[in-house]
Every structure is written in structure tokens, then in C-alpha cells.
Amino acid sequence: MDKQILVKAANFCAYQERTQDELRQRLKAWNVYGNEAEELIAELISQDYINEERFAKTYAGGKFRVKKWGKIKIEQALKIKGLSDYCIQQGLREIDEEEYFLVLQALLHKKLHEYRELENPFIRKRKTADYAIRKGFESALVWDILREI
Incomplete structure (x- = not known):
């Protein structure tokens, strides 16, 4: 295992x-493949540079607080990133x-x-609900709140 690549990969993971999967893609860009890449990843996991549960918690919390994403959208994004169901649930x-x-x-x-400029209150509520659902919020919860408003 190349120590220089290990340090470079550790710095990559320490930054954020x-x-x-993200590290695997970066290693490919650095022309590190196969067993060598997997050994590097295993080493970084053992040194706690990579922790997918921690990643899921940070990602979910950030997307919710900063971008106001709902749980559905966060869950889909974490699945796309290749995280396990366990890590996704911990993040949520x-x-x-x-x-x-x-x-x-x-x-x-x-x-x-x-x-408010829309005359029809049903259209106004429908557009509002569509927006919240696109942001990843559960439709039943969205409609429950809209009924109260």
C-alpha cells in the first residue's frame, strides 16, 4: 500500500x-484500483476517517437544517450515495x-x-402541498397541516 496515497486519501476524508463510494471514485481518479483501493478504504475505516453512520447523521442533519429537506428526499439521497438501510435510519x-x-x-x-394572489384556495393549497412534497416531506403530514391552516 502506497503511504503517499494513504495520506492523500486521509486528507480527502478529513476535509469532510x-x-x-465517494472515496472509491476518488481513488479511481488517482488510478488506484482493485485490492489496493479496498485495502486503503479498510485502513481508513479502521483509523475512523470513514464512518458511514457518522456521514449519514451529518448529511441528514445538514440537509434538513440548511436546505429544509424532508425525510423522504434525504433518505433517497442517502440511498443514491450507497449507504446501508441501517446507516440511513441512524441518519434520519x-x-x-x-x-x-x-x-x-x-x-x-x-x-x-x-x-396569496391565487383566487382559488384549493389551487393555492395544492400548489403549496406539491412544493412541500417535492422537498421530501410526507404527503399525509403535509395535508394534515394544511387542513389545520
């Missing part, structure tokens, strides 16, 4: 949380249920206000 547990509800409620209020 990474998944094994980072989202506080009460905060989730309040963020969705605020998002819906804001969108309803933006669509």
Missing part, C-alpha cells in the same frame, strides 16, 4: 465526511420530530403567503 434519527413538524409548518405558511 465521505462515503466509501438525527432529525427532531418536533423541529421537523415546525419547519414544515413554517414552510407551508410561507408558501401559502407567496401564492
Whole structure:
């Protein structure tokens, strides 16, 4: 195993949380393949540079707090990144249920206000619901909140 590549890969992982797939792709870009790549990944896991559960928690928390994504969209993004169901569930547990509800409620209020020029209240609510569902929030929860508003 090339120590120089190991240091380079460790720095890559230390900069921000990474998944094994992200590191594997970067190693390919550095022309490191096969067993050598897998040995490097195993070494970085043992040194705790790569921890997919930690990645999932950081990713889910960040996407929820910063981009206001719902759980469905976060779960899909984590699946695309190749994380296990266990890691995905651990990541989603980072989202506080009460905060989730309040963020969705605020998002819906804001969108309803933006669509205030629409005469028909059903169209206004439908457009608002569509927006929240595209952001990854559960449709049943979206409609429950919209009925209360």
C-alpha cells in the first residue's frame, strides 16, 4: 500500500465526511484500483476517517437544517450515495420530530403567503402541498397541516 496515497486519501476524508463510494471514485481518479483501493478504504475505516453512520447523521442533519429537506428526499439521497438501510435510519434519527413538524409548518405558511394572489384556495393549497412534497416531506403530514391552516 502506497503511504503517499494513504495520506492523500486521509486528507480527502478529513476535509469532510465521505462515503466509501465517494472515496472509491476518488481513488479511481488517482488510478488506484482493485485490492489496493479496498485495502486503503479498510485502513481508513479502521483509523475512523470513514464512518458511514457518522456521514449519514451529518448529511441528514445538514440537509434538513440548511436546505429544509424532508425525510423522504434525504433518505433517497442517502440511498443514491450507497449507504446501508441501517446507516440511513441512524441518519434520519438525527432529525427532531418536533423541529421537523415546525419547519414544515413554517414552510407551508410561507408558501401559502407567496401564492396569496391565487383566487382559488384549493389551487393555492395544492400548489403549496406539491412544493412541500417535492422537498421530501410526507404527503399525509403535509395535508394534515394544511387542513389545520
